[in-house]
Amino acid sequence: MEEHLPEFICRQAQRLIDAGIEQASAEVEWILCYLTDLDRLNLYLNGPTFINDNVMARFEEIMHRRMEREPLQYILEESWFYGRKFFVSPAVMVPTPETELLCETALRYMRICGHDNPTVLDIGVGSGVASVTIALEMPACRITAVDISEEALAVARKNATDLETPDNIDLRQSDFFSSIKVDEKFNLIISNPPYIADCEYADLSPEVKSDPKLSLLGGPDGLDAVRAIIAKAPDHLLPGGQLMFEIGYLQGEKVCALTENDDRYKSIVILKDLNDIDRVVVLSCRQ
Ligand SMILES: C[S@@+](CC[C@H](N)C(=O)[O-])C[C@H]1O[C@@H](n2cnc3c(N)ncnc32)[C@H](O)[C@@H]1O
Structure with missing residues (x-):
């Protein structure tokens, strides 16, 4: 490689910026790390010795697909979540x-609920990503994970095996x-x-629309x-159980209104994400 790596990355990032992509430098670094099998530090220390004609040809292919706004996670078939690398395909949402x-x-x-083998429904x-992360972080818990999509379940099965x-x-x-059978009950339901x-x-980015x-x-x-x-979660929660789910921008108040007259729930807490946006609803069951 004749050009210095930082200059090369800067020049390639500009191509992505011109295509409307925001985290452009980070994406170029990610592509190069993927192609050279180096981490970011080693990419800057030793990268140029690994970047040969073959790597450059593959780099160009990836860049062309990315400039068409195909998500990088689908192109590389990987996505990072909670410090682990997950396989992803267009059959599943990019985590x-x-x-x-x-x-x-x-x-x-x-960790605080006091059960030796807590049960979770996802x-x-x-x-x-959520089920596998919980399963790995807390091997004693037992998880039932459902999806309407068979293709998504195949991806989840692959990640559970690979990880x-x-x-x-x-x-x-x-x-x-x-x-879920009528008598199946869980300590926690997440979604x-x-x-x-x-x-x-219509207003979503091309990446999200993928x-x-x-x-x-x-x-x-x-x-x-x-x-x-x-509507259904309280039928499948054990005494003291909780329902937790993610919500979108500005949905917090609407979710509060949905549950305020529902006697089966005794409390609602809404947690904000790092951008100070309502993100996770925690409902505790009365029982
Ligand atoms: C926003 S994605 C979340 C995927 C994953 N849990 C994550 O956090 O990255 C929502 C998931 O719900 C699934 N889904 C949609 N409708 C469903 C239904 N009626 N029953 C079960 N799963 C459903 C979709 O197939 C999709 O995998």
Whole structure:
């Protein structure tokens, strides 16, 4: 490589910026780390010796796809979540950092709830990021993870296997609670449901529009899935159990209104993400 690496990265990042991509330098570094199998520090220390004609040809292919606004995670078939690398394909939504707050909150609850083997139901498992993370961080818990999409379940199964998850995740095809037996009850129910209002779809970025619509769209006000989960969750929670789910921008007040006259819930807490946006709803069951 004749050019200095920082200059090369800067020049390539400008191509992505011109295509409307924001985190451009970080993405170029990610592509180069992927192609050279180096971490970021070693990329800057030793990268140029690894960047040969073959690497450059593959780099160009990836850049062309990315400039067409295909998500980098789909191109590289990888996405980082809670410090681990997950396989992703267009069959699943690209995991977002906001969902780490849901995992963190779920793990904190299970650490203090006092059960040796807490049970968890994950509705809409997708790539499996939440279930696999919880399974690895807390091997004693038992997780039932459902999705309506068989293709998504296949991705979650692959991630559970590739990341050597202990055998504590039961993956099932299910339309919300349809495959959960009447007497199946859990300490915790979690979900990152589809929560984009149908009318917001047109304004989404091309990258987000690459996610399966099934992962995104939640009906006219975005809350169809939330309503279905709130309606049924108390039937499947053990005494003292909690329901936690992710919500979208400005949905906090609407979710409070949905539960305020529901006697089965005794309290609601809404946690904000790093951008100070309402993000995770925690509902405690009365029972
Ligand atoms: C926003 S994605 C979340 C995926 C993953 N949990 C994550 O956080 O990255 C929502 C998931 O819910 C699934 N889903 C949509 N409708 C569903 C339904 N009626 N029953 C079960 N899962 C559903 C979608 O297939 C998708 O995988």
